[in-house]
Amino acid sequence: MTSRAADLFRVEDEVGVLIRRIKHVIAERACEVHPELHPMSYPLLAHIGRCGPLRAVALCDAFAMDKGGVSRQVQGLVDLGLIERQPDPEDRRATLLAMSPEGTRRMSAVSRSRSDRFAERLISWTDADLAAFADQLGRYNAALGD
Amino acid sequence: MTSRAADLFRVEDEVGVLIRRIKHVIAERACEVHPELHPMSYPLLAHIGRCGPLRAVALCDAFAMDKGGVSRQVQGLVDLGLIERQPDPEDRRATLLAMSPEGTRRMSAVSRSRSDRFAERLISWTDADLAAFADQLGRYNAALGD
DNA sequence: GGAATATGGTTGCGTACTGCAACTGTTGCT
DNA sequence: AGCAACAGTTGCAGTACGCAACCATATTCC
Numbered sequence: 001m002t003s004r005a006a007d008l009f010r011v012e013d014e015v016g017v018l019i020r021r022i023k024h025v026i027a028e029r030a031c032e033v034h035p036e037l038h039p040m041s042y043p044l045l046a047h048i049g050r051c052g053p054l055r056a057v058a059l060c061d062a063f064a065m066d067k068g069g070v071s072r073q074v075q076g077l078v079d080l081g082l083i084e085r086q087p088d089p090e091d092r093r094a095t096l097l098a099m100s101p102e103g104t105r106r107m108s109a110v111s112r113s114r115s116d117r118f119a120e121r122l123i124s125w126t127d128a129d130l131a132a133f134a135d136q137l138g139r140y141n142a143a144l145g146d
Numbered sequence: 147m148t149s150r151a152a153d154l155f156r157v158e159d160e161v162g163v164l165i166r167r168i169k170h171v172i173a174e175r176a177c178e179v180h181p182e183l184h185p186m187s188y189p190l191l192a193h194i195g196r197c198g199p200l201r202a203v204a205l206c207d208a209f210a211m212d213k214g215g216v217s218r219q220v221q222g223l224v225d226l227g228l229i230e231r232q233p234d235p236e237d238r239r240a241t242l243l244a245m246s247p248e249g250t251r252r253m254s255a256v257s258r259s260r261s262d263r264f265a266e267r268l269i270s271w272t273d274a275d276l277a278a279f280a281d282q283l284g285r286y287n288a289a290l291g292d
Numbered sequence: 293g294g295a296a297t298a299t300g301g302t303t304g305c306g307t308a309c310t311g312c313a314a315c316t317g318t319t320g321c322t
Numbered sequence: 323a324g325c326a327a328c329a330g331t332t333g334c335a336g337t338a339c340g341c342a343a344c345c346a347t348a349t350t351c352c
Contacts, residue, residue, distance in 0.1 A: 003273065003277075004273050004276060005257060007273065007276040007277045007280050008257070008265055008268070008276065009192070009195075009196060009257065010196070010280040010284075011276065011279060011280045011283060012175075012192055013189070013192050013193055013196050013197075014280060014283035014284055014287055015164070015168055015283065016172070016188070016189025016190075016192055016193060016209075017189070017193070017208055017209055017287050018161070018164075018165070018283060018286065018287055018290070019164070019165040019168060019169075019189070020189070020209040020210055020211055021209065021210045021287060021290040021291070022161055022165060022290060023165075023210075024210055024290075025290060026162070029158075042162070043159070043161075043162025043163070043165070043166070044162075046155070046158055046159050046162055047159055047162060047163070049155075050155060050156070050159050051159075062163055063162075063163060063166040063167065064166055064167045064169075064170055065166055111151060111154070111155065118289075118290075119154055121289040121290075122154070122286075122289055125285075127149065127150050127153065129282070130150060130153040130154065130157065131149075131153045132278075132282070133157060133282045133286065134153050134156040134157045134160060136275070136278070136279045136282065137157060137160035137161065137164060138156075138160055139271075140164065140268075140279065141160055141163050141164055141167060143264075143267040143268055144164070144167040144168065144170075144171060144264075144267075145167070
């Protein structure tokens with residue numbers, strides 16, 4: 001087995017581990033943001049927060065998930081008052097999803113919070129490490145894209 | 147927001163995207179290895195393949211998942227003949243899980259396969275990129291550990 | 293040696309997530 | 323106007339998984 005093949009396998013294995021372990025962190029985060037926030041909705045909320053107002057179909061593309069699931073999760077976020085629906089001026093079929101003031105407030109409260117034990121665990125990472133890791137994740141996700 | 151905080155948020159977002167998108171790749175892989183292999187069992191199989199014979203409880207730790215779920219998935223892998231149970235000489239309560247010849251054969255067949263479109267998508271990554279990414283994922287997973 | 297406790301693993305149960313498909317309402321093309 | 327394409331919603335069903343109760347073997351402590 002070539003070293004490249006071994007590394008491909010290693011990445012595969014580590015990603016497999018990641019997607020299981022991360023669920024606990026995500027659940028914890030979701031609970032901190034809002035006790036009734038469904039864990040799996042947190043990534044959508046974070047994405048809306050980071051990538052600005054966008055359509056539901058953009059979430060389907062970004063997360064490669066079904067329209068139905070997105071619709072339900074978005075409904076949950078709206079019900080909790082964390083995001084708001086705005087009519088899309090460019091297309092009356094669509095609605096834009098944006099963080100609500102409440103959602104923004106709660107998200108930033110959590111990221112400043114001491115209870116963010118996860119960030120503490122990355123304390124040994126330099127800023128450059130972190131930025132490089134984010135870049136690579138982005139490249140990897142792009143490679144996963146259709 | 148500091149640049150470090152922004153990068154933490156970016157990592158969080160990218161990981162959120164990853165764990166959704168990767169499921170499609172995993173499902174594809176699982177199907178290539180064995181058409182009846184449950185998608186979510188593939189990561190366990192890969193881990194057994196890479197980390198040698200180990201106990202079910204080691205899988206619980208590695209993936210931070212429940213004993214019950216592991217037990218069921220392992221049963222599935224055994225039923226498909228991809229892994230074998232061996233008595234653990236050090237503890238008669240435990241059983242060691244190891245790749246079967248059939249499992250090894252199928253896994254290596256897939257990794258050599260032309261149908262591994264995923265590896266092709268990473269063709270622009272240098273060997274060093276890949277190794278560095280694997281390392282960082284490992285560090286990240288370690289940070290997620292209890 | 294024997295009881296109490298801890299550990300590896302299995303199974304039953306309930307729930308959450310999500311893909312699929314059918315449906316509504318809007319837009320754009322011809 | 324009519325039809326195809328697209329944004330989003332909802333019902334249905336299957337899968338995956340955590341929890342708790344359980345059995346078997348090990349270990350600890352008296």
